[in-house]
Amino acid sequence: MRIATWNVNSLRSRIDRVEALLKRHDIDVLALQETKAREDQLPLMGVESMGYEVAAAGTSQWNGVAILSRVGLEEVQVGFEGMPGFGDPVAPEARAIGAAVCGGVRIWSLYVPNGRKVDDPHYVYKLDWLARLRENAQGWLGEDTALVGDWNIAPRDEDVFDMTQFAKSTHVTPPERAAFQAFLDDGYVDVVRPHTPGPDVYTYWDYYRQRFERNRGLRIDFVLGSTSLAERVTHAFIDREERAGTGASDHAPVLVDVR
DNA sequence: ATGGTTGATCCTCAA
Numbered sequence: 689m690r691i692a693t694w695n696v697n698s699l700r701s702r703i704d705r706v707e708a709l710l711k712r713h714d715i716d717v718l719a720l721q722e723t724k725a726r727e728d729q730l731p732l733m734g735v736e737s738m739g740y741e742v743a744a745a746g747t748s749q750w751n752g753v754a755i756l757s758r759v760g761l762e763e764v765q766v767g768f769e770g771m772p773g774f775g776d777p778v779a780p781e782a783r784a785i786g787a788a789v790c791g792g793v794r795i796w797s798l799y800v801p802n803g804r805k806v807d808d809p810h811y812v813y814k815l816d817w818l819a820r821l822r823e824n825a826q827g828w829l830g831e832d833t834a835l836v837g838d839w840n841i842a843p844r845d846e847d848v849f850d851m852t853q854f855a856k857s858t859h860v861t862p863p864e865r866a867a868f869q870a871f872l873d874d875g876y877v878d879v880v881r882p883h884t885p886g887p888d889v890y891t892y893w894d895y896y897r898q899r900f901e902r903n904r905g906l907r908i909d910f911v912l913g914s915t916s917l918a919e920r921v922t923h924a925f926i927d928r929e930e931r932a933g934t935g936a937s938d939h940a941p942v943l944v945d946v947r
Numbered sequence: 948a949t950g951g952t953t954g955a956t957c958c959t960c961a962a
Contacts, residue, residue, distance in 0.1 A: 697962085698954055722962085724955065751961095802962065894962090895952035938953075938962085 689759060689791050689946045691717045693836035693911060694930075695799070695892070695939035699723040699730060699754065702937060706756075707734050709930060713943055716759045717790045719797035721838045723752040730754070745786035751799040753784065753837070759791035770820040772813070785821070785837075793917060793946065794828060798837040803858035811858055814840070818867040822874065829875050833914040838892075838939065840908055841868045847889060847907035849899075859908060877918035880911050880942055884926055891926055892939045900931050911944050920946045 692715045696702050699720060710718060718740075723730075727744045736742065741761040744754040755761065766786045767774045785798040798821070803814040825835060841864045842848045854860045872878065881889075890905030899905060913921060923945040931940045 701954065722954095804961085897951055899951095 689716045689793070690714060690943060691719070691790075691793070691795065691834060691836070691911070691946060692941050692943040693719040693721070693797065693909060694941035695721040695838040695909060695937060697722050697724070697937040697939065699725050702935070703732070703734065705930070705935070705937075707738065709927070709941060710735065710738060710740070710756070713927065713941075715943070716757065717793075717795060718756040718941075719795060719836045720754045720756070721751070721797060721799040723754050725752060732756075743786065743788050745784075745797075751784040751801075753786050753797040753799055755786065755788050755790070755795060755797050757788065757790040760789070762789045763794075764788045768821060768824040770823060771817060772820075793832045793834055795834045795836060798835060798839075800838060800840045802840050803864070806856065806858055806861060814858070815863055815867055818864075818870075822867070822870055825871060825876070826874055829914050830916075831914060832917040832920070834917055834944075835871070835876065835912040836910070836942075838908060839868060839910050841865065842906045842908055843868045844907075846886065849890070849904035849906070859906065871912055875915055876912040877915065878910055879913045879918050879921040879944055880924040880926070883924035888926070888928060890928075890940075891942055893931060895938050900936075909939055909942050911942060913944075917946065922947050 732742045739758045740756040743764040745766045787796040801814040803811040889907045891909035893900035893905040927941045
């Protein structure tokens with residue numbers, strides 16, 4: 689089974705690229721972030737005709753997520769216990785994460801709050817959101833679980849093209865990195881990094897200043913697997929070619945093969 | 948410190 693995650697930065701504006709990606713890589717499950725669309729706006733007749741079911745934590749906010757699957761789509765849920773706004777159908781943060789069981793694997797498509805700036809309330813909210821997610825994720829370690837998506841954290845210096853440019857920025861602060869590391873300490877495994885030795889480890893390149901053309905990016909998109917799932921991973925890669933050309937998202941898809 | 952680009956709720960905000 690091939691699982692992929694991609695911050696698509698607007699599903700409607702890139703539906704053609706989504707369909708091409710599914711075909712190009714023969715993907716079974718695709719978790720999307722920043723769909724920027726309500727459920728009633730999703731023009732997914734194309735992917736449905738390709739055999740995929742669609743579950744959406746649709747939203748008019750910036751951070752909606754969706755899951756496309758051709759190997760089953762069960763137990764769909766949106767949000768997690770304890771998160772601010774959980775159960776509130778209009779709370780934007782409750783739409784930043786959603787899960788489904790696809791082919792026996794519980795897959796969480798997540799968009800970790802951006803944090804904006806270190807002195808912004810959104811930064812505090814980001815850390816709190818991660819702490820609440822961690823509490824819940826500890827309870828999913830006994831199953832085949834994948835936490836996939838845009839973590840908005842670059843865990844290591846080597847995941848950043850130039851650390852001096854991030855001296856006062858979010859994504860690299862010790863509290864954010866500690867929050868990411870906490871998932872690893874609990875037993876989740878970064879199943880992609882072992883298959884993607886440097887130097888090409890980035891998954892995101894800002895639209896500004898031709899960052900992709902100059903390969904000045906960040907590694908902020910990850911697939912974390914529970915122990916039992918991690919043991920089943922045979923291969924993983926970053927599709928950096930998807931970031932090239934006009935009309936690209938600012939993120940590249942990350943793909944994982946599970947036997 | 949500022950700027951640069953992209954998408955949507957489209958001249959303002961979020962990323």
